[in-house]
Structures are given as C-alpha cells and as structure tokens.
Amino acid sequence: MPKSTCDALVIGGGLVGSAIAYGLARGGAHVELLDEGDVAFRASRGNFGLVWVQSKGVGVPEYQRWSRLSAEMWDGFAAELRDATGIDCGHEHRGGVTLCLSEQEFAERRRMMEQLHVESGETRFEYEMLDHAGLKKLIPSIGPAVVGGSFTKYDGCANPLYLLRALHAAFIRRGGRYVGDSKIVSIKAAPHNFSVAAGGRTITAPRLVLAAGLGNRELAAPLGLNVPVRPVRGQIMITERVRPALNNVVTLWIRQTAEGGLMIGESREEAGLDDTTTPDVQRTLAARAVKTFPFLRDVRVVRHWAALRVMAPDGLPVYEQSPRYAGAFVATCHSGVTLAAAHALRFADHVAGGALPAELARFSDRRFDVQDSV
Amino acid sequence: MFRILSDAGGATVAVLIDGRPYQAPRGCTAAAAALLAGESATRTTPVSGVPRAPYCMMGVCFECLMEIDGVPNQQACLIPVAEGMRINRQHGKAAVQP
C-alpha cells in the first residue's frame, strides 16, 4: 500500500474540515485533506448560509463570544479567500433580523436578546427590538402578520457552496493535498504519530484533525474522545431567481441569494439518517414564508432539499484534543459557515500549536461524561 | 423562423405578443405562437442577459420561459393560446409584486 507522510491530516472535506485544513496550510504546514465521494450526507451542501451571531449561546457566553469573533473576522476572511482564489463567497455583513410572527414569539425573543446582553459583559452585545412599523421601514415587503423582530449588526450571510469551493481552492493553492473517495479504513494512534489507512493508501502525520461531521462519533471513540453527535434534519427550499425583494436584509428564515433566489428555511427534525424531503415540512415552511412575505405566494419553488445537521446534545461545538493521544483533535459544530473564519484563522493555529486555549474549554467533550453522584 | 402550412386549417385565436396583435393558430402553444409571429428571442437570461428562444418544445429545456397574462417564468411551450392572451418576453429575473 502506498505510504506518505505530512504535517497534518484532516479527515472531512466539509466546511469545518476544509476551513481547518486551509488554516493549517496557511500556517505553512504540509496538509492532507481526506474526503468522502460525490454522494455522502455532507451537511455542508445543505446549509442556509448564515453568518449568524444573534441567536448563539444563550446561557453560554463562550459560544456567543466565539461566534461573534468569527463573524468579525469574516470580512477579512472573505477578502483573503477572494484574493487567493478569485472566488467571491458572497459574504454580506449588514446585520440580520429574526422575525417574530406572534406577540409571544416577540416577547420570548426580547427576553433572549436581553439575556445575551446581560451575559456579554465587556463584549457588549447590542441589539434592537423592532416593532412592525420599524421592520416595515427596513423591509417594505414584510407582511402584516409579522409582529416585529430582533436586529443586530453582527449578522450576515455567505454562499456556503462557494465558501466550500473557495476553501478547497485556497487550500490547494497553499500546497494542500485534497483526496476524495477516501473513506477511513483504520487509524493507528500514538501520541504525535497517527497512521491513517484510507482510499488504498496509508498517510502518517503528527497531527490529526477529525472533522468528519456525523462520522466523528465513530472515528473519535478509539482516540479516547467522546463526540455524541446525532443527525438533526433541516429542510430548505429555494425559489426561482427574482428581482431584489428583501431590501438586502437577511432574516431568519428567509433570505435572498446574490443570484436572486429566495431561500426559505428551516426545519429541525429528528429523522435519523434520512435526508429525504417531506411534504408536511414543505407546507409548514411555505405557509410561514407566505405569512412573512405575502409576495412569495406567487413565486415558484425550484428546489427543496434536506441535510443532516451535526448536533451535539447541547447544540454547542465540540473541540478537544485527545488526552491519550496528544496531537489528535476533534472539531464539530452545526454552524460551519459562521465559524469558518474562526476555524481557519484561530482553531487551526491551536491545532498547529498543540494546545487548545481556555476560551474553548467550554467545548470540551468532558462535558458529556457521566457525572458520578457523590 | 417558422410558418404555418397553407393546408393547416384556418381557425385562429387573437393574442398579443409583446403588445402586438397576432392571430395564432387555434390549439398552438404560446411558444409556437411567438415563433410563428416572427420572434427570434423569447427571453433574456437572468444570469447574463443574453437572448434565448425555445429549444425543445416539449417542456424539458425551460428556455421558453415567458410572461403569460402577467405571470412570469411560464413554460410557454406547455400553454395553449387563448383569446386575448398576453404573451411577453421574460426579461431576466422575474419581477415580484411586493
């Protein structure tokens, strides 16, 4: 079997893996990125494309801070990728609105925003609650059923598919080696020495990053890492291309892409490994969409897809280095677009440096250990 | 680009193609009517704005997207003409009524 070595081996060519791989290559490492084939679950291909801060980490300020840090780095990150590859990720950073269709939703939203503000301490999370009139000034096409929404300036969006393409291209430009069709056969582990058999080859490296989404669960266990992720299905629809209709404002859960299609999201379903779309969710998404923006009634849906989010029990990312096998890291989250900048420009450096910082301790897998009652 | 054979029967239906009156053969599709009326392009693309015209005439290629009676992006090759039908070129992206 052909053998090769490199400085760092990343398993998983989705948004998380390629961002980290790019970051490592950017730092001068010789990196290999192993990926599955053309047909795979690939949460990265089903993404809504938000660079979102305002809903993150209620009760977990570390997560709010990490998301906000990433969103702030995104402007420079998008420019860096564009300069390196010529690919425009379509990053927009103009703030975002979470729409509320009832007084109860609005009140709950206000509570959540206030809690984030209080918990934010020095980083000062600022938000604005807009009533219907205020929202109408921002987005004239909003329907009468919209009670209001929360606005923060931290939010934005990007094209997740172009982001992935740009990450791959930038990675390769930095000398990275991308290998598809490489389902992992085995991993032989020793501290700072990992041999991975995949795709008919063996690759050895002192650094190993597991970024294989749902596959992390199985891959992580022999390395002493506990990654109890489960699939949570999300369905999204997209319409035909139409002329600008949302005044360039990004909302949960409807936004207009640069090409003109309107994305309508997003369900959260416990469906196991089933990524088929369902008519009941189709109807629910469509009904809410029409209620929010009545003009959508006559706009045609051209595609409807489902993808499986990679969800930890508490919905937070999991970042950890194997205690038994130093040099092996796991990274998983369900916000691969938002965190792409932080993954590429921060997390990758931590991996290269061999240690995760205190600010990421909250995301350790030890939080899943069963507590012994005393 | 196309013309009706003289022995094709005479019944026609009055339609408007980009505002111009045209007597379309009864039973023909809006796309066929546009071609018979002498249109070469029936839309411009939403991607780059280049002109396009029907290609397959059987509902598969979606090149025949036109605005029919005010509704944009209709597959004109699947819509039989009706009296007074307004058949218009689709210019780029569909307009919405906010």
Added chain:
Amino acid sequence: MSGGPDLAIVGAGPAGLAAATTAAEHGLNAVVFDEQAEPGGQIYRGIESVAAARNAHLAVLGPDYAAGLELVKRFRASGAEYVPQAAVWQIDAGRNVYYRSRGDVRIINAKQILIATGAMERPLPVPGWTLPGVMTCGAAQTLLKSTGAVPAGRFVLAGSGPLLLLIATQLLRAGVQPAAILETRPNYRAALPHLPRFIATPGYLRKGLAMLAQLRKAGVPFKRGVRQMRILGDERAREIEYEWRGRRERCAVDLVLLHQGIVPNANLALSLRCEHEWNERQRSFRPRLDAWGNSTVPGVLIAGDSGGIIGAKAAELSGRIAALSAACSAGRIGLDVRDRLARPLRRTLAHHLVVRPFLDAFYRPRQETVAPRDDDTVVCRCEEIRAGEIRRLVTGQGCPGPNQMKSFVRCGMGPCQGRLCGLTVVELIAECRDVSPAEVGYYRIRPPVKPVTVGELAGLDLDR
C-alpha cells in the same frame, strides 16, 4: 386511504396509454397524468387534432405516426381517467401524487405508480447551441405535428440518429427542404456485428433506404462524417460551421435543428429514488427494472422509453406488460394468468428489440459530441456554465462527481434541473477522471421536478 386510483400513470405516450388501456381492461381504476393538452406523448403528439383538422398531414407524417391514432382511440374508450395539462411535481414515499393542473394543485393517493415519462433529446452541446434559432429536430417535428408549422427560411439538420432522416423526409413531404443534412460519423465498426440481425428485420432497412432515396431525389446535400460543429451569430444563429472531409465549411442558416438520439426523461423516477445504472450501450442512465418494469421502489413501475430507449412500438408493449403486473399485484389476475397474457406481448416486444443493438451501436454518440472539446461551449444552459470550468474543477481541484460539481459551480441548479446538462457534466467528469460514467454517477434529483409556487405549497391539503 380509499378513493384514490389503483394505478396512477405519469405520461400519455405509447407506454402510458397502452398501460392505462390494459389496466382498465383488468378492472383497475387507472388515471393518466400528462403535461400536454392531448394524449400521444411526443411520438404521437397532436394526433387527434391532426386526424380531425389536418388529415392531409397524416400522410406527411407517415404511417408510423398515424398508427398512434388507434392506440389513442382505444385509450379514450377504455374508461381510464385522463388528466391533461397536469404537471406532476412530486410523488412522496406514501405514493401520493402531487400535481398542478390548470392553476389548481391537487394530491391523490395511488396504490401503484407507473412512470411513463418517455424520452427527451440528448443534448448536443456545440459552441453557439444556445443561440435563438437553434432547436432540436424533435422540436421541429412537434411544431409540424401539433401546429402544422414548418421552418421558414434556410435550415440545416445536424447530428445523427434515425430521427434526422425521418424529420427530413417529413418536411420534404410538407414541401420544405433542408439546405443540408450534416451527419456526424456513425460507428460502422461497432455496428457491424449487429448488422445481420438488422438486415433480417423486415421493414427497418427498407424504411431507412427509402428515406435516403427520397432525400437524394430531392437533391438535399447530405454530408456524412461531419465534425467539430459550431454555430455562429450574435443575437441569433446565422451560420453553422463544421469540418468535413478535412476542410472547414460554413453554411448560412436561419435555423439549425440538432439531434443526437434520445435518452430517458428520468427526473421524476430519480426524485423517487428509483435506482438508476449506467447503460453503456445507449450511453445514458436507465432505471434498474425487473422483467415486469418494477423499479427498486416498491409499488413504482417504469415502462416505455424512460426505462431505456426501446422505441414507440416496444414502449406500448412494455406498458401493457407493466399493467399486467400491476393488475396481478392488485389481486385482479393471478400469477399464471399474468404470465400467460404476457407471453405473446414479450414475443412481440423481443421482435421489436432485435434492431436495437444495431441502432444503438451505429448511432452511439461520439466522445466529442457528449463531452465538447471546445472549453467555451456552454454546458449548463440555465446557469451558463461552460465546459472549461467543469474540466478545471476536476483536474485542478479533484472534484469527483456531478453533485460536488453542482454545488461548486451551480450546474444543474437552474430551472431545467439538470435535464439538459446532466449527461454532459457526467461525461466531462468521466473523461477528466478517466473513468466510466458508471463510476461518476448522476445528480441527486429531488422534488419539485416541475415548479410549484410557495403559495401552492402553503395550501397543500395533506390531512385527508
């Protein structure tokens, strides 16, 4: 749930019509959905109108077309329900059929489904093929059948396949003459082993030779072995340029009619997750079916050209065979009755399939016509993606297949949902990776396979 049909058939071409007729004969409650306003599919398009109002055109279109009239008459008399101008945009796991018909969205639940969506023209991507004034031969034939319209001005037929000769002679009989027929080189050597059986089949060779004779008599320039075609013009097609016998030639045109054979119209079956496999002989994907037309999805059958190209007469027979299977599954006839009734149909079907190996081999599209050499050729018409971009992503970034390609460059994301670019994208990736298209796979197709508005989805009556 009660009240829904025993058999929902999508497609009113020969397979669908024959299946409906047979199903009704055996007491099944069958419904046929079709996008067109009249039954007949593509091959028998407009046959009722032609027979009623343009009878003289039956002779123009020829006896093979006229034969469809009988099929349509029997369907009309069969008692099967017919829903014209109906676009089926989704069939879900519970065999609910979602369709739009004349502005209304409806759902019916069927006990069994038969997909008979037929075939479409294989895309023939050449530089300039997206210009106004470039259409398929099938499109011209459709205009003749459905409207009695013929090309005005100077037109050229280009490509390969039996339809090229057929449409040329039909147009001759209608009184118009192509300025030239530009035929790409058939595969003589590959077809040779199948030649004896082809010659032995009465009618086919005779028909072909008769058509060639008619064209020769009319003085239509027939250039064989044409390569490297390109269509020129800025706002519309003005010229077609090609290489023939070592020289580049140009021909002024008002209209170019392209043809390169037909391939299954597969999006509905794919959206149902019926497994498909690469058909090397016909250079396209076809569903995995058993001898009765059962797909890999329980309760879903496929008949006619959408199961693999077999031709109109064979499609009819495959429709009838599938209907027998459906009738048996519904408990209307026993296994032995089913088998007994199917036997003569299978014999006739086999007879109609004798010529296929020769035709498939002779007209198998060449590499340069399925994977355009000129990188500037538009591959995805909807999103305006060119061959060069696709090639670069494979060779430069290791893009393994059409789904990754789709997500990276948007090919297949436009309104046609990959119908016109899918095969080309697959062939380009296969060529760059130096593997078979079988290994490359195809787009993941999901509903809606035809557009439906957000408002219509919001109002779906799912709780019945």
